Amino acid sequence: MATDLLELDLLRTFVLAADLDSFARAADQVARSQSAVSLQMQRLEEITGQQLFLKQGRGWRLTASGEMLLGYARQMLDLNHQAITALTxxxxxxxxxxxxxxxxxxxxxxxxxxxxxxxxxxxxxxxxxxxxxxxxxxxxxxxxxxxxxxxxxxxxxxxxxxxxPIRWIGGSNNTVASLQPLPLLLFEAPCMFRSAGLHALEKIKRSWRPALTSGSVAGMWAAAQAGLGITVRTEIGMPAGCKAFTTSSGLPALPDVxxxxxxxxxxxxxxxxxxxxxxxxxxxxxxxxxxxxxxxxx
Structure with a gap:
């Protein structure tokens, strides 16, 4: 039966689970066991009277009710932070x-x-x-x-x-991913993204050439937007005019960071x-x- 009281502790764990896309990682953040977090989420479903999670393959996704609650949960936690900060x-x-x-x-x-x-x-x-x-x-x-x-x-x-995830990132021109050798926009060594990209290409024996070597992330983004080649980076800070290529482009998979x-x-x-x-x-x-x-x- 739904009640009119939502516990902030449950909402905090719920937001973490949604943001991290994992009960296990959320459990690490709140210093609880994964089973304890699962019980918390069951408790939240009992309080709201709604199914919040739906199994999808080996994982899960939020239901429409879960997505709705997520927005309210963020607001409630933010208001809680503001109140505590204002008082202390x-x-x-x-x-x-x-x-x-x-x-x-x-x-x-x-x-x-x-x-x-x-x-x-x-x-x-x-x-x-x-x-x-x-x-x-x-x-x-x-x-x-x-x-x-x-x-x-x-x-x-x-x-x-x-x-x-680390991504292959380039401009709007899809054909750049199929060029031989592959033109790369690389950060100066040592760089973990550079190493990850070159290692992945080496594993599939894909040839490449340095189209740009730079110590500036902004310089690499500008070169990618101009279509000069493909860089290896995360999507954090990826500017308009750039996109992440999927494995369907023929480029090898890259690890997470x-x-x-x-x-x-x-x-x-x-x-x-x-x-x-x-x-x-x-x-x-x-x-x-x-x-x-x-x-x-x-």
Whole structure:
């Protein structure tokens, strides 16, 4: 029987399960067992009186009722955050130093920073865009408070955000994927995306040539938009005029990459912790949207 009371703890787990597309990954985030999360979702269905999940192959998808609840759940959790912050936040002054790859610069970052500034208007936010190796060095030396990173695996003390598929990305010209040798737009070595792409081509013995080598993500996107070749990247920050190629194009499959955050201090300050929470929510929603678009293309 449906009631008129929705528990925030259930809604938080529900949103995580939907965003991460997995009960198991949601369980990791809330420090519960997968069976406990399944019971939570059953409880939520009992409260709402609606079926929220529908089996699809080995996985599941949200029903129409589930999609409707997801929108309301996000609003309720956001209002809860705002209420807690308004009642407990202090007027903190100082600086928060954030490092991230250029992929994130125009991809959810403005929203996250605006939300943080509204909560801590007296805080100064210093943003550094650079290569991961350089950001890691600055974090280790204490020049940065938090860094967003990509990696094959999530380090032991990192804050996991979620997996994201690596893609072959080019402009609107479909024929570029069939060119021999394949013209590639590559980031300067060392680069995990470059290595993943070249390894995949080597496995199928596909020839390639460097059409562009750059240290700038913006430069690679511009070259892709112009039709100069294909790059290897995630869809984070992918500009208009570019698209991700599917395996039907004849290009080999690529692995997933993990997105996570690293902090300088094991116990960050209240302001840094709040920035981490906002970034986590923003990027998790973004990754979920990318995965949903990928499913539609498949």
């Amino acid at each position: 936040a202090t007027h903190i002054a100082g600086k928060v130093r954030l490092g991230l790859p250029a992929d994130f610069a125009e991809s959810g970052l403005p929203i996250a920073l605006a939300r943080f500034a509204a909560i801590h208007p007296q805080m100064e936010i210093e943003v550094t865009l650079d290569r991961q190796a350089i950001l890691a060095q600055q974090l280790q030396s204490g020049k940065l408070d938090v860094v967003i990173s990509f990696g094959k695996e999530v380090p032991e003390h990192a804050i996991p955000i979620g997996p994201l 993990q997105v996570f955050m690293l902090t300088y201090k094991k116990t960050p300050s209240a302001a840094v912790k709040r920035l981490i929470d906002i970034l986590h929510e923003t990027i998790t929603a973004q990754l979920n949207d990318i995965r949903k678009r990928a499913k539609k293309r498949a």
